[in-house]
Amino acid sequence: MRAFSHPDEALHDPQFFLTRGMVRRNFEIPARAASLRDGLAQLGITPDTPSHATAAQAARLHSRDYLAFLEHAAADWAAMPDSGPEVVANMHPTPEMVAQQGEAVRHIIARSALYSADAACPIGPGTWAASLSALGCALAGAGEAAQGRTAYALCRPPGHHAYAARAGGHCYINNSALAAQALRDAGAARVAVLDIDSHHGNGTQGMFWERADVLTISIHGDPHFYYPWHVGFAAEVGCGENLNLPLAMGSGDELWLGALDAALARIRMFRPDALVVALGFDASEHEPLASLRVTGDGFARAGAAISGLGLPAAICQEGGYAVDHLGALLARFLGAWAT
Numbered sequence: 001m002r003a004f005s006h007p008d009e010a011l012h013d014p015q016f017f018l019t020r021g022m023v024r025r026n027f028e029i030p031a032r033a034a035s036l037r038d039g040l041a042q043l044g045i046t047p048d049t050p051s052h053a054t055a056a057q058a059a060r061l062h063s064r065d066y067l068a069f070l071e072h073a074a075a076d077w078a079a080m081p082d083s084g085p086e087v088v089a090n091m092h093p094t095p096e097m098v099a100q101q102g103e104a105v106r107h108i109i110a111r112s113a114l115y116s117a118d119a120a121c122p123i124g125p126g127t128w129a130a131s132l133s134a135l136g137c138a139l140a141g142a143g144e145a146a147q148g149r150t151a152y153a154l155c156r157p158p159g160h161h162a163y164a165a166r167a168g169g170h171c172y173i174n175n176s177a178l179a180a181q182a183l184r185d186a187g188a189a190r191v192a193v194l195d196i197d198s199h200h201g202n203g204t205q206g207m208f209w210e211r212a213d214v215l216t217i218s219i220h221g222d223p224h225f226y227y228p229w230h231v232g233f234a235a236e237v238g239c240g241e242n243l244n245l246p247l248a249m250g251s252g253d254e255l256w257l258g259a260l261d262a263a264l265a266r267i268r269m270f271r272p273d274a275l276v277v278a279l280g281f282d283a284s285e286h287e288p289l290a291s292l293r294v295t296g297d298g299f300a301r302a303g304a305a306i307s308g309l310g311l312p313a314a315i316c317q318e319g320g321y322a323v324d325h326l327g328a329l330l331a332r333f334l335g336a337w338a339t
């Protein structure tokens with residue numbers, strides 16, 4: 001199995017994070033990628049370095065104005081007197097404001113408010129280049145899948161919380177969604193995105209909400225108790241094809257793998273030509289919140305079960321923050337994939 005990573009992903013080194021009223025060090029850190037590369041090395045896989053993606057490639061699903069914001073936000077912010085080191089919005093326009101808005105906003109503070117969902121996506125000087133290098137990995141993985149093979153893309157920053165025009169939850173450009181779009185563009189009639197990160201893949205669901213050619217499935221912690229709080233419920237059904245499988249907190253391997261069986265049954269019914277796996281490891285028992293308490297054995301069984309679909313797949317890295325365990329979990333998951 002080929003794998004892709006890019007050294008420029010380390011240019012994104014976010015500092016700010018706000019949780020439960022506390023400002024903390026952001027935990028979406030470059031050391032995550034080093035751990036994941038160690039996992040690839042355990043399998044004897046040396047990742048290739050793809051080209052950066054372009055803004056035009058990101059624009060297949062993201063809006064041009066949002067991408068222009070991402071590209072220039074750090075410089076615009078730095079040019080503002082008394083600014084901090086990263087772009088962090090301290091307000092977001094309410095639905096009432098948006099409904100009554102008379103003019104397009106230009107000030108960097110106003111645009112940061114408009115184009116971000118929360119305080120978990122600070123933008124620094126290296127965020128744009130890192131995001132395009134991560135997307136380059138995802139698109140290279142999709143290129144392999146378009147040739148009938150399976151590949152792993154070590155994407156950092158992750159992407160599945162990013163909407164067409166909004167960053168959020170450590171995500172800026174939606175790598176998994178754009179991998180699915182790339183597979184469509186390469187000729188796949190139908191593509192399924194299976195998201196097993198412990199958080200709902202809300203950005204991906206949002207991007208394909210009205211499309212019947214891309215099935216989005218997400219297995220995640222119940223949003224009654226967990227980010228992204230407002231979406232990810234089982235009753236959400238778009239105009240296209242989507243399925244949410246929320247699980248009680250602390251559910252463990254058997255319930256998680258049971259939800260995976262339901263997801264795989266839906267994928268078989270959908271009859272896709274290719275698969276994108278949005279692979280997060282934050283369902284792991286080793287995570288600080290231990291939201292779903294999945295073991296290494298659980299991830300190995302998941303890898304074997306998903307590969308049993310027999311579909312070419314682009315496996316795109318999403319979350320997972322127990323840095324010391326990420327490499328071992330990746331080795332278990334990919335090692336069980338029938339190649």
Ligand SMILES: [Zn+2]
Nearest residue numbers: 197199282319
């Ligand atoms: Zn996550």
